[in-house]
Amino acid sequence: MTVAPAAGAHSSAPAPATPVIDRRRARKRAAWRRRGTVLLFMSPWLAGFTIFFGYPLVMSAYLSFTHYDLLNPPRWVGLANYRYLLGTDAQVWPAIRNTLWLIAFMVPLQVMFAFGVAVMLTRAKRGVGFFRTVFYLPALIPPVAATLGFVYLLNPATGPINTLLGKIGITGPLWFNDPTWAKPSLVLLSLWGIGNTMIIFLAAVLDVPQHLYESAELDGAGAMQRLRWVTLPIISPVILFALVLAVIQGLQYFTQAYVAATVAGGSASQAGSQSNLEIGYPEGSTLFYPVLLYYQGFRFFNMGYASAMAMLLLVVAFAATLLILRNSKRWVHYQGAAR
């Protein structure tokens, strides 16, 4: 706050005594009123942060050292949850591996594809609005609906995609029903929904100053070279932003994996027994870390253990963000960085 009562009082020292005190008091009152305004404006967030972030974060840390099933009071078990998490639990490492797979393949593919589509749009002369809408819209479609659609499209025996592939003589894979193809199927689904990233890239690419392209062209740079040496460096902060966002979303990846596994798995075991659904169908290939956390916490009600999993996720999410941001200095180019 920019309140400086001492300086103010000093400068007005020669004036008669009473107005000084009055003025000082008025100034103080104004300062308090300003503080009150700030407090009032910030109050929803203060309350919201305390109740929905601060409290559960502390509570999560506490619960991670307990055994808790929601019915009986939490029982302190020390590091047992963490020991089980990092040592004994046979499902954790596959889940972590699957999640890392997402971050290693899905995230870069998404970012590259979004960039490619954005560049494609800048090169089109006609119907840009139409194409932009077509590429953007899938991003809005509810993930559950999109996933259901893809499970049907990629249905191994009768799905349209394998039918089309069959017509050109290719035997399509089993997609969501094959452990090696389940994750690539999810990648296809995610590439369909790159609209948001694409729009951000598009705005960034269109913002690149034209004179840079002109001088590059004068220097004899071809289209590819201009893309590599002008467009990419200029929009690198935006790419970084998209990358961070995609990694964070990769760490939280749940809905598509859960729906695909339950729906594809449900249609495989058609006999109707919904109860013995396999987690991460098929063969644990879509068992991602958040999916496992959900099952542990809210299906098996191992809430202490789920809290320990949440704590590990928190550490990893922070580490990943920091890592990307730290390494970014090497390749991100901020315009007018001298500022």
Added chain:
Amino acid sequence: MSVADAGIETAPIVRRRLPPAVRRRRMLVAIADHSLIIATAIIFLLPVVFIFLTSLMTNQQALSPKLWPDPFQWGNYREVFTSAPLWRWALNSFIYSSLATIGLLVSSVPVAYALARLRWRGREAAFLVVLVALMLPPQVTVVPLYVMWAKLHLVGTLWPLILPNWLGDAFAIFLLRQFFLTIPEEYLDAARVDGCGEFRILTTVVLRLAKPAIAAVALFSVLYTWNDFFLPLLYVGENPDNWVTSIGLAQFRGLHQVQWNLTMAATLLVMLPVIVLFFVAQKAFVEGITLTGVKG
């Protein structure tokens, strides 16, 4: 397709007639560009086309490799409504969406204003906290929150989904702050000189100028709540009376064995409001997304 040169190239200061070889090359590049974009667009449209076609098939046909419905069974769209409480789910989604969005706007606007336009010690730190909250995976806090709502006997109702929005949403605060920062100080100072308090300035000057940002935040919120799956699964998953569309749709095939034709009809119906919303408010959407890309 125009014969003009491809993409990013710009008009040189003096337009000379280019040699025929160069013109031919540029035309080929333009054709390649447009073929590529058209092919990609077709691939993007294909899923929706197939979903639509399947939704008009008989159940038997949906399970066969045939791609074109024969006959067109428009009655599927009637049958969907009788076979599942689609309206009930839509109503629940609507309640969740509207109450959450109203609360989110009412609570986030003043916070964003305080972070963007009031000067106070700790403001930057507070904004950093908002960013951290934005980055935090929801799974990190979900266990204690579930316990909290369970103790309040609200698991199974829509309240655990709605109420948090009434205490500020990190994304909305972030987006609105970014926009409020772009409002010229002169407007606010003029109002201050006229003797307006900060609250008056916010409700008159700022809100009027920030309409596009507020529209974008409202749109994102409606979209997010309509599409939300993880939290509804936790809180209303066990109570079919309060299922929202995303939950109902995910359970749809469980309810109806392999009725792929009906499932695809329901899928399309769940997509429809979002698509309509986009076409109604296209400009606000694109502006809003671009706003998120702006560095803070």
